Amino acid sequence: VRQGLDSELDRLDGAPYGRYKGLVGAWELPGGWTLEVVRGQADPFAPPARAALHVPGERAGFPRELWDSPVRRRALAGYLMWRAAQDAASEPACQVDSGGQEVLDRSSCVIGAVDGSVTLRLGVALPGHHRRIDGRSARRLLCRGLPQLAERALCHTALDPAEVADFVATVEDSVALRSALPGLGLVAFVADGALLPRRTGADDRPARGAGLVPFRAPDELRVTVRLPHAGPVTGMGVPEGVTLIVGGGFHGKSTLLRALETGMWDHVPGDGRERVVSRSDTVKIRAEDGRRVERVDVHAFVDHLPGGTGTTDFSTPNASGSTSQAASLCEAVESGARVLLIDEDTAATNLMIRDARMQALVAKEREPLTPLVDSVRSLHRDHGVSTVLVMGGSGDYLEVADRVVMMDAYRPYDVTERAREVAAVPTGRLAEAESFPGVVPRRPDPSCLDATVRGRTRIRARGTDHLVFGEHDVDLRAVEQLADAPHVTGVGLAMELLVRHGHLDGRRSLAEALDLLDQELTGPPDSVAALLSVHDDDFAVPRRYEVAAALNRLRALKVFR
Numbered sequence: 001v002r003q004g005l006d007s008e009l010d011r012l013d014g015a016p017y018g019r020y021k022g023l024v025g026a027w028e029l030p031g032g033w034t035l036e037v038v039r040g041q042a043d044p045f046a047p048p049a050r051a052a053l054h055v056p057g058e059r060a061g062f063p064r065e066l067w068d069s070p071v072r073r074r075a076l077a078g079y080l081m082w083r084a085a086q087d088a089a090s091e092p093a094c095q096v097d098s099g100g101q102e103v104l105d106r107s108s109c110v111i112g113a114v115d116g117s118v119t120l121r122l123g124v125a126l127p128g129h130h131r132r133i134d135g136r137s138a139r140r141l142l143c144r145g146l147p148q149l150a151e152r153a154l155c156h157t158a159l160d161p162a163e164v165a166d167f168v169a170t171v172e173d174s175v176a177l178r179s180a181l182p183g184l185g186l187v188a189f190v191a192d193g194a195l196l197p198r199r200t201g202a203d204d205r206p207a208r209g210a211g212l213v214p215f216r217a218p219d220e221l222r223v224t225v226r227l228p229h230a231g232p233v234t235g236m237g238v239p240e241g242v243t244l245i246v247g248g249g250f251h252g253k254s255t256l257l258r259a260l261e262t263g264m265w266d267h268v269p270g271d272g273r274e275r276v277v278s279r280s281d282t283v284k285i286r287a288e289d290g291r292r293v294e295r296v297d298v299h300a301f302v303d304h305l306p307g308g309t310g311t312t313d314f315s316t317p318n319a320s321g322s323t324s325q326a327a328s329l330c331e332a333v334e335s336g337a338r339v340l341l342i343d344e345d346t347a348a349t350n351l352m353i354r355d356a357r358m359q360a361l362v363a364k365e366r367e368p369l370t371p372l373v374d375s376v377r378s379l380h381r382d383h384g385v386s387t388v389l390v391m392g393g394s395g396d397y398l399e400v401a402d403r404v405v406m407m408d409a410y411r412p413y414d415v416t417e418r419a420r421e422v423a424a425v426p427t428g429r430l431a432e433a434e435s436f437p438g439v440v441p442r443r444p445d446p447s448c449l450d451a452t453v454r455g456r457t458r459i460r461a462r463g464t465d466h467l468v469f470g471e472h473d474v475d476l477r478a479v480e481q482l483a484d485a486p487h488v489t490g491v492g493l494a495m496e497l498l499v500r501h502g503h504l505d506g507r508r509s510l511a512e513a514l515d516l517l518d519q520e521l522t523g524p525p526d527s528v529a530a531l532l533s534v535h536d537d538d539f540a541v542p543r544r545y546e547v548a549a550a551l552n553r554l555r556a557l558k559v560f561r
């Protein structure tokens with residue numbers, strides 16, 4: 001650790017901008033902080049330098065019960081990155097990734113497991129006059145601004161202790177609620193009083209104003225769960241099996257499903273979805289025409305294509321709505337998903353339903369598609385994969401649903417009994433499949449996963465929708481569970497890790513490689529460290545399902561079977 005950053009910056013004043021690179025390394029700042037310059041900045045217009053600000057545990061002063069488990073450390077870090085971003089908002093040269101409504105493991109803030117120390121990672125735009133170093137401004141920024149930031153945002157004495165404790169308790173309750181689901185035979189839980197609608201389609205904060213209807217569970221589905229901090233909490237349990245959400249248009253069906261879609265993440269206090277949870281192996285499935293598919297066995301849903309193309313080993317550079325959805329579903333199960341969420345709004349109708357009249361008009365021999373309605377029960381019975389489905393437009397699913405929830409003016413009602421009566425009247429529809437046959441494991445070829453461009457690793461998010469991975473651009477628009485751009489970066493880093501650490505070696509199946517990735521991301525020292533070894537950037541740690549989804553959308557993907 002070097003000393004004298006202030007005099008070093010005085011010395012650099014007026015020097016060519018590139019000499020900033022000489023700052024790389026660790027510096028002791030007055031007041032007990034350490035500033036690590038991880039990456040310099042080539043010129044004033046290049047991406048900002050990367051720095052890590054370390055606050056020793058005794059200086060940060062957080063009581064042990066706020067950081068003595070991985071969940072508590074993630075929560076405390078989530079609070080601190082938010083505070084730090086607020087504090088840094090007045091300093092445009094500092095860029096702190098604060099995260100959004102979800103509390104994810106992020107590189108921007110990490111709490112030390114041994115001593116409760118705080119590390120804040122941020123981008124710092126180093127000051128310059130044209131192409132020369134502005135040493136005085138740099139000194140003000142690095143030697144005064146950053147210590148003040150640490151003092152005001154990263155030390156317990158400067159913060160509202162009740163607010164910090166509430167943040168950690170909220171996240172810990174959410175985790176406890178989620179881990180209670182399997183024991184209760186549930187795939188999701190929505191607490192009474194939860195606020196599900198968001199401000200706008202592009203703004204994930206809670207909706208405001210009059211007319212908001214808080215969630216209230218129907219009596220038939222109400223369960224009580226005792227949480228470590230909040231005590232007993234009541235709400236709607238969504239059982240394992242096949243659950244159908246029906247109801248009129250604009251009555252809140254998709255809003256409920258979207259809440260379940262983010263229920264594998266914990267939410268910040270005040271979000272409205274703090275006690276809306278779904279199992280951690282929940283994956284949203286949707287249609288995505290135009291996507292590529294590489295050697296997936298989709299014959300359960302698609303067979304006898306025109307021209308005689310087989311579909312047990314199906315590839316296409318340009319899938320249709322239905323084949324893309326079939327492939328995504330099989331891939332999700334392959335990667336380990338055990339709860340699938342599907343919304344009619346984004347599903348391919350012809351993969352979902354084929355009613356009696358269409359069966360009468362178009363013979364089975366002429367229809368390659370077998371709708372999901374005929375295998376959704378087997379998915380659960382034979383493979384342990386539950387489905388929650390929004391379907392307001394067709395009654396064919398009433399026959400196969402274990403539970404039917406009707407949304408009416410944003411209120412859920414259990415209409416399972418009535419649905420059984422309705423379904424008892426035959427429509428003449430014939431089942432077109434007996435069971436879901438399972439998925440065929442694939443073994444990705446690591447040589448197709450090359451992130452290097454001219455000798456350097458290039459992994460970058462372009463918004464939430466695209467991942468730049470080497471020469472490749474991976475379209476992630478249909479992977480709806482990615483929270484933000486740093487989350488996309490995390491997916492890219494995890495893909496690189498699968499290759500670098502030899503988890504994908506051409507012999508291991510994708511699922512086995514993802515198991516090894518999971519071990520690495522949950523092992524010591526912390527989940528951020530593993531991905532940080534690839535590249536220092538703002539990222540959030542993804543789940544295996546998003547990593548698999550990105551891999552499957554890589555146009556260069558090659559697999560062995």
Ligand code: ADP
Nearest residue numbers: 197211212213248249250251252253254255410
């Ligand atoms: P559906 O899928 O049934 O057609 P949506 O879920 O898309 O309906 O909801 C329609 C509208 O109602 C959206 O603008 C949504 O924000 C709003 N909304 C959903 N739930 C609530 C609620 N609990 N309180 C107030 N508005 C809501």
Ligand code: MG
Nearest residue numbers: 253254255345
């Ligand atoms: Mg809808």
